[in-house]
Structure formats: C-alpha cells, structure tokens
Amino acid sequence: MNFEDTPQEAEFRATARAWIGANAPKQYEDELRKSSLGRTVLRNADILDVAKAWQKKKADAGWACLHWPKEYGGRGSSPIERVIWQQEEGPFGLLSRMFIIGHGMCGPTMMAFAREEHKRTYLPPLASGEKVWCQLFSEPAGGSDVAGLRTRAEKDGDDWVINGQKIWTSGAHYSDYGILLTRTDPTVPKHKGLTMFFLDMKSPGVEVRPIKQASGASDFNEVYFTNVRIPDHQRLGEVGDGWNVSLTTLMNERSAIGAAVSTGFPELFEYCSSLMLDDGPAIEDRAVRSKLANWAVKASGLKYTSMRAISALSKGERPGPENSIGKLVAGSMIQDVATYALDLQGASGVVSGEDAELAGRFQAMLLRAPGTRVEGGTDEIMRNIIAERVLGLPGDIRVDKDVPFNKIPTKGRG
Amino acid sequence: MNFDFSDDQKQLRDQARKFLAEKCSPKAVRVVLDGKAPYDKELWKGLAEMGFLGVAIPEEFGGAGAGHLELCVIAEEMGRANAPVPFSSTVYLAAEALLIAGSDAQKKKWLPAIASGEAIGTLALFEGKGNPAPKNVKLTAANGVLNGVKKPVPDGAIADFAVVAARTGSSGRDGDISLFLVDLKGAGVEVKSLTNLDPTRGQAEITFSDCKAEPLGAAGEGWSILTQVLDRAAVLCAFEQVGGSDRALEMGRDYALDRIAFGRQIGSFQAVKHMLADMYVSATLARSNSYFGAWALSTNAAELPEAAAAARISATQAFQHCAKNNIQVHGGMGFTWEFDCHMYYRRANAMALGLGSLSYWEDQLIDRMRKKNAA
DSSP states (O other): OOOOHHHHHHHHHHHHHHHHHHHHHGGGHHHHHHHTTOOOOOTOOHHHHHHHHHHHHHTTTTSSSSSGGGTTTTTTOOHHHHHHHHHHGGGGHHHHHHGGGGIIIIHHHHHHHHHHHHHHHHHHHHHHHHHHOOEOOOOBSSSGGGOOOOOOOEEEEEEEEEEEEOOTTTTGGSSSSEEEEEESOOBBBHHHHHEEEEEEETTTTTEEOOOOTTTSSSOOEEEEEEEEEEEEEGGEEEEEEHHHHHHHHHHHOOOOTTSOOOOOOHHHHHHHHOOOEEEEGGGOOOHHHHHHHHHHHHHHHHHHHHHHHHHHHHHTTTOGGGGGHHHHHHHHHHHHHHHHHHTTTTGGGGGGGGGGGGGGGHHHHHHHHHHHTTTSEEEEHHHIIIIIIIOOOOOOOOOTTTTTGSSOOOOOOO | OOOOOOOHHHHHHHHHHHHHHHOHHHHHHHHHTSSSSOHHHHHHHHHHTTTTTTTOGGGTTTSSSHHHHHHHHHHHHHHHHHOSSSSSSIIIIIIIHEEEEEEHHHHHHHHHHTTSSSEEEEEEEEEESSSOGGOOOEEETTEEEEEEEEEEEEEETTEEEEEEEEEEOSSSSSGGGEEEEEEETSTTEEEEEOOOOOOSSSSSEEEEEEEOOEEESSTTTTHHHHHHHHHHHHHHHHHHHHHHHHHHHHHHHHHHHOOOTTTEGGSHHHHHHHHHHHHHHHHHHHHHHHHHHHHHHHHHHHHHHHHHHHHHHHHHHHHHHHHHHHHHHHHGGGGGGSSSSSHHHHHHHHHHHTTHHHHHHHHHHHHHHHHHHHO
C-alpha cells in the first residue's frame, strides 16, 4: 500500500509538471486557487478567452484531451496519465470546465457514431478549444426522464426538420456545435422512437435564451428550434437508435476521476480556524468542532475513495458506477457547509457579494449548491445507480415502458 | 499509486473469511450471546493455530512478523463475523502496548503467550464515566502497588493480564500517568463481570487492592504511550467496524431481494433502495478513511494521529448507520432475537464507546488538524 507513482507514471508526471510550470497562465493562478463553488471569476479578463487560450496552447503542444486518439486531436494517453495530468494542472484545470461537455460527452459520442470525415473535421478544433460544444438532451417534459423528450425531427428529402425546445443546456450561449436528441417516431414506446444528430448552433431557426439561475448567474439556457434543418449525414447512429447513442454519451458523463471534488470543507475549516464567536474562538467550541469533524471525515473519505479508484486505474481496471458517490456526497455536503458558515456569521450572513464576509464566498456557494445536487443526475438518480448497479437491487418500475409515446399521459391529473 | 492491499494480503483476507465462515457461524456466536460461555474458546484456539493472533507480532517474540496491514485485513474479517473472542483487547490493546513500551523481558513473557493463544490481555483505562483523559485516571500507584477501581474493562473477566493506567504524580499534567502490567490471576485483584450492550464481548469491573504491579514503559510516560496505543487500536477497530458495516449492508440487501410485500420485492421500492444506497456510501467512506489509517499505521507516518481519528469517526458512524438501518430494512423481523440483525447493532454501539466516544475522537481530530495546519 503506497502513494507512489510507477517509474513510467513518475516520468510522465515530471514531463507534465515541467511543461505546465513553463506554460500555464500564472497571472490567474491566485484567482483560480481562491475560487470556490459558485464563484470562478477573473477580475480583469473574460474566463472564456483565458480558457480558450490555455486550451489552444495545450493542444499545440499535444496536451489536450489526453485520452483521445492522436488523429482526433488527443494524445492517446492511458486513463492514469489523464489523472496525473489533472493533478498537476491543479487550479488551471478549472479553465477546462468550459469544455467539459464537449470533451467529456460530445467528443466521445462523435467518435463512436460519426462518419470518419466528420470526426477528422470536427474533433481537432473541439479538442483545442477553438470550437465549443453543448449537449441538447433535457427538456421541460423530460429532466431525469430523458427519454420522455418531445422535440420532433421529421424527414424532408435529405434533411431533417427540427421543432421543439430544450432546457438546462450548459454553455449553449457560447457553443458552436451541439449534439441533439430528438423524437422521430411518437407511435412506438418512448425509448424506441429517438434519433441523435449533431448540428451547427448558428443554423437558422436555433434560438438560445440564457436562463437566470437562483444564484443570479446564467450558465444554462433554453434552446428553441423552429424548422431547423439538419442534413442526414449529421445523424449519429441509426434512425430510432438514439437511446443507445445517448447511453454512450451519458456513460461518458461519469465525473472524471482524480479531479478534486469540491466539498466546501477546506474553506469552512480555514474560516473557523480564525473566526471569533461571542464566547471565544469558533474552533474551541464543542458544537463547531463536532460539525467540522463530521465533515472532515466525509471530505477525507471522498479523497481516499478517489485515490482507491486511481489505484485501480493504475492497474488497468475500469472505473465503475461506485464512483457516483463523489457527486452524491459532495453535493449535499457543500450545501450544508455553506448554510452552516452563514449560521456562524449570524444576522450579517444575509449580506452577499463584495460587502459580505470573505467577499461573499459562502453566500455564492449557498446559492450555487442546489444545482450541484441536480446537474448530471439528481441525488435520487445517483442513489438509484448505486442501488441498482452496485448493490444489484431491482430497477424502478416504469409503467410507460411498453406504451407508445403518443399514448403516455402527460399530466398528473385528469 | 497502489492505494490498496496487495494480492497476498487479499489472499490472507479470503483465508480468514473462509476460516471464520466455518468456525464462527451466527449459531456459534449465539452460544456466547446467550451467556452459555464467556467467549468462544475453540475459535480462539483456531485463530492461534492459523497464526492470526500473532500476525503483527515479530517472529523473535513468537509471532508471524507479517505486519499491521495483515492485521488490518484480519480485523475486517473479525468484524464481519462478529467474532465472540477477546481479539481487540488482547491483540490491539495489550499486544500493541507491549510492542510500543515493553521491556525485552516483558515482551518475551507475554507476546509469545498472546500469539499462541495462551494469554488473554486487556487495557484497564476507564474508571466510570468520561473519555480518555489524564484527569479521569484516579487509581494510584505508589512503590509499584496499585489501589483503585477500573471499569469497564473489556474482556476483563477472562483476561490473564492487564495494562493498567495509574496516577503516579499530582502535577495535574499528562506526566502524572504511568502504565503498569498486572497479572490478573495474582493477589489483590477482584474481578466482577458487568452486563453490557454486547454480551459477545464481556466487560468487567476490576478492583485493585494493594496489588503488586510492574511498570510498563518509563514513569510519567503513560499518557504518551496510551495515546499511541489508542491511535493504533482506533485504526484496527475501524477495520472491524468496516467489516461489520459491510456485513450489515449485505444482510439488508439480501433481505430486500428476498422479501415480497405489496406484490413486489421490497428492494424495488425507492425508499428501501435509497436507504441501502446510503448504507453503501457510509461504508465506502469508512473503508477509504480506514485504508489511509492502515497506510499510516504500517508506515508509522507522521499522519497517523490524524488518520486514526478520521478512521475512527468514519467507521464508527458507518457501522452504527448500517447496523441500525439493516434492522429497519428487515422491519419487525429485524427487531426479533431470532434474526441476527441485533448482534451487529449491539456490536456497533458497543464499539462506538470502547476507545472513548465519538465526541472524544472529534476533539482529537480537530486538535490534530489544527496542529498540522499550524506546522
């Protein structure tokens, strides 16, 4: 049992570290290091510009999308090398968040289902950050129930005509392309009538409307399609096989192992270490200590769970559904941590933004945290994944499974 | 990175699991639970023969000299099987205290006897209410003679010897405490069994009246030695708790698949699925914290005190969580004497208190984290 790299891993780490040391945008390091959930702001630069520049630099030197094949703009690295890169990239890795959907989901789906010429055309600029991609899956009628979507695609000559609406589309407002899941046959059960495409987000008839979130920020969008035309050669997979295609996408969504999971704990511990309460230092208070200790062991438990997964990767094993626990535990924890930090601030905790304690760090965390528990699968979906795929319990009963889509009731009452 | 047990260690785990499945069935545990025997003597003998009692004791003192990682994997299996033997008191507490502070003669006398199963040992620290603290040690030692009462002493009624914490000074500091070795079969020792939450592991009250004892470690070093013993035992107990958590989770999962209600397996109800998923999460976090503790213990790393406290808290919470919700999944059946759920519930809650309660370890963890941050 040890934490040491193999000789090959150590060599890779040294090379990566040297390159990052010489090339990373160090002027933003402090701001990135201090960012916490709900707040990654660069005061004097647009974070998208900085992210694109860093990604391009990485791509030119062969460090972009490490796990992708070289011919599509990657490096052909092993999963463990990707983890080592993430560890070495440290706070600069936050900049890759801009591309997480494209690199993590759209790219792999294109690799599995697109024509070879499309892969060679579209994937390298996606890897290098020159083009940003989004994933158009969720709809007002289908969040966790992805297959309940209603956006229609109808064949017209060599094109498909798209009408409908998507929602919760991360980054659609600055995306160049997207992968789109549509319904092509409403007369068969819902999983059987779906078809996947990719499209240019600047196509006529695509309208992106940012959604203002509870936090006040706008990371997500509604996307409306009005008679949008997509050529048939941009179809991914067979007509009616969209559900299987989307499963490939969603399997790739499993959060990247090795990237640090944000729990809010280091921020809270640091805060409590210097905070004075009415009766003395917060860190001396029995109740505060108990809360901190309980969160400390969750944070360390996640950290070492991740290290166990990395060890498995290092031996060539594949990550399994057990890795769903990171998001499940961290999601509600960060929400509770933020709530508690504000409780310690007393009445003044209500003040947010620059006027607040620590420039509103915990207030921003509180307002962003609910999203973490929902995005990429709610806590409840995560628990289902653990129960079904790890513990082997029966799947949920789905009463609409064999019913033609156009016969499924759409409202709770009459 | 290879943050996992080796293939050999996993093989040892399989071997221990198989051995305990044969020799330590729930039926065998019930013999002790029902008060028909103070512990499972046959099992104890078998554990000695397998080399498990002395796995971390050096060969020169009659052990296998394998190391603490090997002891961790065995501890996990002891917890999984809910073994009704004085393993933790003898191996984690008494043997570790001897390994840390014993003279060569003391090690030669007791360690081979532990490894061979001839001697049962324990640690006599507590004196009624309260957590580990020098001020809670009232029993006195003067000129090698002990006077006072210890309770609860784990496995005190069956132990042959005890490491006893005694007051040898009055400065009000840690240096007031010294440790002694006492032959419990000798004069000046009176032992009384106490009923307790987990009858598969006895607790006793031991009264020392002008009882002769020999020092273990230097005078005034007692508290520093005790802290090290408790940290090591915290990691080893954490593995027992992880084993118990996993078993409780398995029992709940199996029952949820087996039991039909409202025309369905109850494991198909989301409320039950999610309860089991949460049990899995707590058991996984505890396992990962315990692995870090095992690494720190086996390498004697500077991180050991913090790692031990984290493993202790995480594993205590997980075992309590899994044991109580296992009963909940079982419904009314789970609350019966006939089902095995309550054995794990008892063990989980007794273990939660054995090395000092959670609030003690929470304090330890925060103090140690602060120290690290200050350094």
